[in-house]
Each structure stands twice: as structure tokens, then as C-alpha cells.
Amino acid sequence: MTRRNKTKGETDMNDYSRGGFTLPGEAGYEKLTLEMAEKWGADVIRDSDGTKLSDEITRAGYRIYSTICIIREHNAFAQLHPDAQQQSFLCSKPLIASSDTLEIRPMEGYFAEQFEVNDSPEAMEYWQVWDRTANTLVSPEKWSYSAGAVTVEGCEPFHRYSVSFLAWRVWEEINMYNHTTNHWTSEHLRQLDPRHPLAWEYLKKWLKDWCESNPQTDVVRLTSLFYNFVWIFGDDMRLRSRFVDWASYDFTVSPAALKAFEAEYGYALTAEDFINKGLLQATHRPPTKAKKDYMDFIQRFVAEKAKELVDIIHAYGKQAYVFYDDSWVGMEPCGKYFPSIGFDGLIKCVFSGFECRLCARAKVETHELRFHPYLFPVGLGGLPTFSEGGRPEKDALSYWMHVRRALARQTVQRIGLGGYLHLTIGQDKFNDLIADMAREFRHIKALHEEGEPAALPIRVAVMHYWGPLRSWTLSGHFHETDNNVLIHINEALSGHPVDVSFISFDDVKQGALKDVDVLINAGREGDAWSGGDVWKDSGLVSEITRFVYEGGSLIGAGEPSAVQGGDTLFALSHVFGVDMDKGQYACHTPWTYETQPSPFIFAEEAIGKTEGIRVTSPDTLVLLEKDSVPALTLNCFGKGRAIYMGGFTYSPEAANMLLEMLKYLRGVEGTAAGKADDPLVECAWFPKNRVLLVMNNAETPVKTRVSCPAGSEEITLEPFETRFMEL
């Protein structure tokens, strides 16, 4: 980001030099800590995983955050009470029965430092052996377990059998990851299950003791709650990380949880409800009814227990903030029960705009973003950041380009960093950049405090299986889910002057479309984002048909509304005017077409191709084809319109295209929300302050006309510049 001198019509950036900034302090670097706090305008100092704060820091007049991971670092207790540890269902590799007896060693292939078989009587009740060839459960009389092996008798020849079993998780997964990645030699940290009564009493006592012995702490920063996202390691380095789902509930399970569920819901869950033929139930797939019930059950449990912790913290006059990552399962900020916990703040680490919006919309007093890169020698992907070859200022700027536009739409109260502060020594470019970003953040926040930015009269609803529970996010960061078209769309939406909501298919059936102008469905056949079997519901299909027919707009990307078994693959094919051939159209010729000029600006590179797409109506307009496959189409349907995109890859150009598309669909023109003529420049108009916030997303200078209700001006922006124009 290139800085500029103040010019006429600009606010003095120095007005925004302090506050809303959390600095990671570091004992042994007291002088640096206070210097950097001054430079970045920090008002809060925190500790981090691996750093401590000294008295010199905690007494320097800053508010103090102290990080705790409540279920971890209790190895002594865990040793004494191994049955208080957390568990998971696992499924053995299926083996072929080449005779009528088969021996299966369930743990084969799993990482023995992460898992240990739970063969306690109460766990064995839940073990199952499946004939995966016939998809039938093997009667318990036909198998037995002894010394690490299940022996199955009376096998069907050449059928495949697998064992579903419970395993203790004997290594907390974040510690396991850091440990194995960095070749640490320290003790493996274990984790306690708050459902275990003794463990829960112990944890509460521990927290009370902690609060008493940490009077300097203003805010307890919980990192995070109880149950980690699911991360299953294998013993073979060619398949070290077997399964990673950033939003799965499989690590919450235990015989106690299953019994409590059964008592409450009146039906029992089995191993297969979790194992699902060995495929598990990833967040990207629509859940079963049982899994959905179970998730609600866990969410309530997590909220209840978390509230007890928050109450303890409050009783000591401290505030409780929660960091939304790692052991966050069950505490989705947009979930039904999150507000009941009573957190004072939510901290989200962000790479992307959608994460900023996700944080900002949570019902909590203080929203804080922890920026990347983390002050660590290497980043998550293993590439250098604060070490030889790293360019931390480049990384930080690229994330800021995503976050800035989201902040322009909806602000948060605070930003900050984490990690080892001493790594900033000598990183002047990074340090200057953070100071600039912090000032810009404060300025944007100040604008929001005066009044909301102007928005266009366009209400967008993203529709998928999970609805509000998974607002903005799919499950994890952008780069963990970027093979899903929807995350690209969410990222684009995060900076647009439109109203965005996330609704489920059930919501649609219950009338949610009355508050929607543009409905979006984007995913792949059978996934939770496209919807899968929900599209067999004629009520859903006819409601969306009605919506568009009567004037609503629909955007589909990838394989929207796709399900097999109907007369079309896309249940909304008649609305889109395209369908996808997965072989069912054998011998049917598609409509021929000529590519038509587009009524809106589009970015060809941003649009992808879905193999098999074909035009199903002579009225469908193909605006772009790729390798002879329609990639962008427009269909008028009744009084409404539908746009189909084969794919959508986020970029500033892609984001601009999506906004142009939304405006075209709703017939919205003009500069009410601010507008730049250059597609790489975005604006936000704050009418109360009469400030036009102009953001250059390009790495080059851009000369463009910017316009808003107060006027229009030709300006030249530096690369990546943020400009606050008072008009």
C-alpha cells in the first residue's frame, strides 16, 4: 500500500492513531512491546500460545487479554482419569473375506499416538461390524474382539467387512499438529471431555483458581471451548492427514453423550450414524435427520457448559472473549444458542472478507479480527513468513485487500495480531503497513459509528442446506474450501452494498423468499451447498419456480439444484434454461445457440465451465461459452430472470461482475451507494458523514471517475490505496 500526503477533501489520518488494536506482548521484549504498542496504537496487550506477559507489560496501562485453552494442559488429571478424555468413532479399513473367517485389526492405518481403542464394556455396546458389500449389519454373535483384533465368523465369501469402533483421542489435535509439524519433543497434551462429571468439576475449579491467580487479566480469551474440529491422522506418511473437517461434530461423541441423547430424543444413535459407510458425514454433505438432531443436542450442551465458564469469569470481574477457531464445534456464532452463552467478545482470525462479515454479524458486544500473518516463522501452508524468504507485508496486504472491502460494509470494534512479537524486529515494511492498516481501520470504524453506508435496494439470499448456521462460511478458511464455488461467491458478496442473508431450504418452504430479491444456489450435485436430495421436494421446486415467475431473480453456479431421478438433473432447469448431462441425455440433441452480447459486464476469466451443461430452451441466452460448453447464460422466466454460471472464481474483477449481475437482475442503476467506473475500484458512500470511501483493489495506479449522490470526480489512486473523500 502506498501512502499519500493529505490532499483537499481528505480527513487527517492522524485522527485515527490509537485504539481498537490488540498487540501480542512478549516477556523479555518489554521495550519492544511498548514501542510497538505505541506505533500501532494498541490499547490492549495479549499473550499468545507460547508467549507470556511480564509484570512490566501488564502494569503499563493497557488492558490485558489472557489466553486459555480450557480442555487442554491437564495431563495430570487425564492420567488419573483416562476415561475423562475425549473420543471418536472410527471405521476400520474394509477387508475382503476370502474364507468364512476374517480377522480385522480396527486400528490398522490410524495414528497410534492420536487414538487408542476404547474397548470398555460401555463402548463395546456401540461397536459394529458391517458387511459393506451387502450393506448389512453383522449380528454381534458372529464376531468377537480380543487383543486388538475383531474376528468375524460365517463371512459371505468375497464380501468386504469393516469394524466401526470407539477410540480415545489421547493427543489434543492442535498440539499434535504443531508437535509433529515442528518436531517438538515436549509432552503430548491431552484433552478432557466436559461431559465427564469429575472432569467438569475439575475444569470449573481450575478456572476459578486461574481467575484468582490472574488479577491483572481484564479479558479471558478462550481458545476456544471444548471440541476440536475433526482431524484424523493416519500412520502412513503417504496419508498422514486422513480426514479434516473444520465443522464436523464427530469429536464430541462418547457413550455418555449417546446415552444422554437417547434419553432426550427417545431414539438411539449408532456408530453408523457417524461412520456412514466409512465416509463420515462431512459438513459439505447434507446431514441425516439423526445427525442434525445430534448437532442441536451438542450445541445446547456446549452453550450450557460455556455459560457456566463465562459466569465464573464474570464473577471475577473479568470479561470473556472467545476465539472462534480450533475447539469451536457447537459454538457457531450464528447458531441459535450462541447468544445465550453471554460472551463479551468474539475474536475471529481472518484471511478473507467473508470471515469479517461472519464475525461482525454475531450477537456480541465486541467483535475483533485477528489479522494474518500470525507472528510465526512460517505460515499455515508451511511457507516462510517471518523468516528467510518471507514477505509478511505482502501477505498482510493481500489479506487486507479482502478484509477492507468487507469492513466498508459492516465494521467490527477491534483488530489485532498474535504470535511472537520479537519476530517483527527489522520488519519495517510490515510494521509500517500494520500501522497504516490500523489507522484506516479506525477511520472506517468511525464512519460506521456515525451512520451506515448507503446500500442498493437488493436483498440477496444464499440458499443451502445449513442456512443461517453456516452464514458466510462453509467450514474453515477460504483456502481450505476453495474448491467449492460458493465460498468464492460469499467472498465477492462480503464487500458489496447489498443486503445478504443465508437461508436454508426449510426457510424457503416457510416463506423466506418474501424478503428476497436475488436467490443464489451454488454447489455440486449432492453437496450441502447445492442441496442434494432436498430437490426431490416438489414444494421447494414449485416455490422457487413461483418466486422467479413472479419477478424474482435466481443465480446458479456449478451444479445448482442438481439431483438424479427427475426428468431434468437440475430441478430448476426450467428456470435456468440449461441442464447438465450426466449421461441421461444420451441420444438427445441439445439446442444449438449463438453466443449473445451480455447486458451486463462480465469477467471471462472469473467464470468456469461445468462439463455437460446444455441449453434446454430456444430462449436461453448464452453469454459466454468455454470449449463449446455454455458457461454463462441468462434466461427470462415469467417476470423474473435466472443467470447460470459454470463456475465462479473470486478476484476483484469477479466481485465487480457479481455486483453488475445483481444490478442488472434487479434493474438497479445509478450511484446511490457510490460507484467507480473502473472495475478494480470499489466505493462505499457514507451519507451521514458525506464521505466517499474509495478502495483501489489494483496493484497499479488507477485513474477513474468516482460518483456518489454528492457528486462525481475524476481521481487517480495509488496502488491498493484507500481514500476517504469528503464531499
Place this chain on the structure above:
Amino acid sequence: MTRRNKTKGETDMNDYSRGGFTLPGEAGYEKLTLEMAEKWGADVIRDSDGTKLSDEITRAGYRIYSTICIIREHNAFAQLHPDAQQQSFLCSKPLIASSDTLEIRPMEGYFAEQFEVNDSPEAMEYWQVWDRTANTLVSPEKWSYSAGAVTVEGCEPFHRYSVSFLAWRVWEEINMYNHTTNHWTSEHLRQLDPRHPLAWEYLKKWLKDWCESNPQTDVVRLTSLFYNFVWIFGDDMRLRSRFVDWASYDFTVSPAALKAFEAEYGYALTAEDFINKGLLQATHRPPTKAKKDYMDFIQRFVAEKAKELVDIIHAYGKQAYVFYDDSWVGMEPCGKYFPSIGFDGLIKCVFSGFECRLCARAKVETHELRFHPYLFPVGLGGLPTFSEGGRPEKDALSYWMHVRRALARQTVQRIGLGGYLHLTIGQDKFNDLIADMAREFRHIKALHEEGEPAALPIRVAVMHYWGPLRSWTLSGHFHETDNNVLIHINEALSGHPVDVSFISFDDVKQGALKDVDVLINAGREGDAWSGGDVWKDSGLVSEITRFVYEGGSLIGAGEPSAVQGGDTLFALSHVFGVDMDKGQYACHTPWTYETQPSPFIFAEEAIGKTEGIRVTSPDTLVLLEKDSVPALTLNCFGKGRAIYMGGFTYSPEAANMLLEMLKYLRGVEGTAAGKADDPLVECAWFPKNRVLLVMNNAETPVKTRVSCPAGSEEITLEPFETRFMEL
């Protein structure tokens, strides 16, 4: 093809100058006819669609074939008996009900010169109206038909409705195609349904009269029987050809057929048995039980009626040959009932090797190939052949390269041409080439007459839904089905020295694998070639598992054994060691691998990529990857082996690779069947004659060592050369 002088060890080609050749004669070109008959060594002269033979020709001492299309050219009768015409079920375009009443004009979108609504009372019994949104049949009380429109009352709002109806086919489809393509102005030819009693009596009488008035005819060449393959035209030029299935039975239908079926089978077929939600039931898709019953029913009908015609022809002392194209539905040469008809000959037009094998294996005395190009100004694809810009000798040679290698494995008795002979005037290159091809054909045939060529001890079975009924072919010519991987494999197999059979999944369950060494499954999820839902049958899966485990070999291409709903997408994933991710593996990491050297020679260009393929076992060997997707893999399973290919595109190199693969899988080495070191050269060893037939598939000279049990020699072949080496 470059000709060479006779060299040592070669047989004199002039020994093979006459016989086994059918020439299309042409009245008005009597001199040319006899000259060309001499040049090409013809022993038979035929007429063609559009040509006549004069007495000067028919009395010149050649056998005479006369072409008749039995159900066509009876317009006067059809005018008198419009209910004797053929029919089809059609399905209207589904329309949205935006109020509770909906009007649907069933014929909208169909070509009115091909179809007319059949609203007779007996036809109306079979009409149906469907709610395609809810997938429910609309009660007949809720709809009525009048003046070309169906009115549906009490519609569900925003559901889609379609009408399934019977239509007369008032234009014979081959005539319609030629007519509309060439802008003819002649009368539209109609076609009669032999199931209509009056029509059938009329047709038999007509044939008797014809035989009586054509004493010069030795062979009645039926082109072909009763029911055309399905070809549905639309009224919009952007969708002129709506549906083409070269093997569908939909054009055999009529109320009379449906009533007869019901009487025999004890259950009634409905429109939906044919319409199938509007998708029809293409040959590429697995049929329903009802459709399969119906096919058998029609096959028996066609065979019975055809036998009556053949008996008439025989009664007049003539022979009956049938041309296997156009109106051939129900007379599949490898079908159960074909031999009962009593044809004396089967004529197949060929572009490819697999068509040669298809013809050669039929149980009939005389097998004849009609070569391409047809003597016509333009070819099927509309490109010039015998007109400005055409290179007919180039086309003929390229087809011969496919047919020659198949003939080396299994011969036929005759070859020939068709069309307007006068178009050969001035085409010296073409005329010389045909003379050469004819001599080579006769030489190959003579070798076969002495004794079969040596074969390798490898029994290959291609397994698909249709089994023997669709041996070698899928449905139509190569270029009509070339987006199916299996036709490429069949074409490669057609020239290999191995035993090839075609078996159904039922055959496998009934023990067919006892006679198989290498089993092949190649297709796409849900199609008739891969198999679709048959893979939910655990008996099928375990039988193939046993087969490979005990030492059998398996080759899969594309999406073999693919079906959704199991723990793997490929039901044989455990045998292949790979599976395909259609989203079900979300969050599951695939095994990492390093590409391994291949134990057999493969042709990288011939192998395709199937998106989503992943390795599922650490033991799977990836021999080739494309864009990071495993494209060729090898897995040892029990005592057997399995090879997976993402795709397979026919070329001489691809064919060579497939043979190398088969030999590797079965551990077969050596030169027992003849062998060339160069992958573009193929051999066939005829031990009885001690002749090594050597075929250069390359368009360049090739120097290579050829070997057979009688010895080994280094030779240089001209481009495309055929060499007969006496050893």
C-alpha cells in the same frame, strides 16, 4: 496405400483378382459398369437407392442383387389405410402451470411433416398427462383433448405438466432425412406397420408380385426390414434432430402391439414405459424390466414376419440377404431370434473393424461388407466425397486400415460398394485403390479358408448390460458413439489375436467368468456399458471380486462399476485400488503416490483422464497421471490384477497398448500369433499356410523386425502396406 512389386516370399497378388465383390451397376452407364466389374473383379452387380439396372447389365453373366425396402413406397395403400402407418409415443414439452388451468399443445416443437397426432379412441387410451414436478400421473378426469390441445384442470401451482401421446409417423425417416438434407421435392414416402393385418397381407402380396416380375434377380437385398431406428425431428432448425438412437425400439409401438404384449405378458405397458419422464430409454442407458420384455416381444415379432418374407423369396428360387442398417430394429444379428429368420446373407456397411467382426460372427451363410465411402457426392457428415474437394481414396484407405486388421482375425465372404457408379469416372486413384483392396481381401479370405490364424491364449470378455445382443457395437457407427470409451476398446479388440466375447451382468452371475481371462468394464456411471444399478447387486460384486482374487484380470475404463449409494462409487474400487470422487469424499484426503514405471508399454496420448479419480490404497501403482489425476493404474488383488484407465481413445498405438496390457495381465509372451517390434505394425500368423500377414498401420515407411513361430525377419514396409510373407 503404396503398391510394391512382388518380392521373394510373397504370393502373386494376381491370384486374387476376381470374386467376392459386389458392384453397384447403373443403367445408362452399361459400358462403365462392365469395365469396373472387370477392374474390381466383381461377380455380383446390384442396384442402389436411386439407380436401376438395365437388361444389358442383368444379362451380362453376373449374379444380380436387387434392393427393396419392404415397408416403404406404398403411398397409395397408406393413403387408403392411414391406420396402417407406423407410430411412436412422444412427450410434449413440460409447461408451467401459473394458474389452475393449463393448455398444452402436444405437437408443439415436433416436425409436423414427420408426425401427426393419433387421437383415435384406441390411441387415446394410452395418452397420459404427468405432473413432472411431483412425478405423479394426472387423473384422466382432470384433462381433456380437443383441437390439438390438452386442457389440464386443477393444476398444482407452478408445477410442470407434460402430455405423453401417440403420433402417426407419416414420413419414412430415411427418406425424410435425404429429402430435407438434399432439398428434394419428390413425394414424401410413408411406411407401413407389418402388424396391421391388411398391411401385412398387402406387403406379402406385393413381394410375391415383385418376385414374379423380377426373374433376373438372384438375391433380394432387403434394406432392411420393418422398423427404423428412432429419429425424431423438431420444427425449429436450431433443434432439427431432437433424438437419434440407432438401436431404440420406440418406433415399433402401436395400440395393437401394446394389446398383444399385454395379452402375452399379463401386464400392460403404458406411455411412461417408453417416455420415461421425457428422457425416453436410449440404448446407452440400462432398460427397465418392462422395456426388456418389450424388446424380446418385438424381436420375436420381427423374426416371425421376416421369416414369412424370406420364405416367399425362397419360393421364387431367390436368395434373401438383409442389409443391417436403417430399419433393422429387432433383427440384431447376434440376437436370439436372428438365425430363425433364415436369411442367406447379411450385409453390413462398415467404417470400422468392430463392424466387420459384428457381421462376421452372425449365424448366416454369406457375410458381406459394404465399404465406404458410398458413391455419392457427399458423405454422411455432409463433407464432399465424389465431388469438388473430395478425396474418396483417402477416405476409403482410412476405413480399410480399420477393417483390414479385423479381417485378419475373422473373415467375411464378400465385400462391395454402393451408390452411383458414374461418380467413379475420373477417380483413378480411388478405382485403383479399390482394386488393390479387393485383391488383398481375397488373399486374406483365402488364408482363412485354409485355416484360422494363430491366437494367444487370452479370453477377453467385454461385460455390459446388453451382453451378446450388442456384441461389438454399441448402437450405430463408431463416429456416432465415439464419446463412449467402450467403442474405442471394441475397435482395438477387433484386430487382436485374442478370443473376444460379450457378456451381460446376468451372464456373470450365472458363471460366465469360468471361460474368461480378462474382464473389461468401460463406461460412465449409470450407462448401460458401465452398468448403473446392477452394481448394487452384492452377488455381482462378490463374483467379480472372487474372479480377480483367484487370478483373473480386470480392465476398467472411464467410470467402471460406478453407482452411487455404496461406501465407494466404483463398486469394484477395492479391486482397482482407485475410486472416483463425486463429492462423497469431501474432507477425505486421497493417498499420495509417486508415478511408477510401467511393466507394459503404454501410449500416453491414448489414455484419458476421468476427473475425480483418486488412489484408495497404498499398493495401487500409478503408471500415468494427467493434470495430477491418476490416469493409468495397476493394482494386484489376491492372485489377480486390475488395470484402470481414465479413458481410452482408439489409434493404432492405442490398440497396440491394449494388446500389450492383455499380454502383461496374462503373462503371455512370445511370437505365437505373430509379432512386429514396431507398435504401428500388426501381424497375423496363419500356421496352416505358413503365411505371416504383416500390416503397416503407419502412413510412413516402417522398418521393423517381424517374428512368428517360423522365424524372424527385419523388413521395411511401405506406408499402409499389407504384406503376405510365406515362411
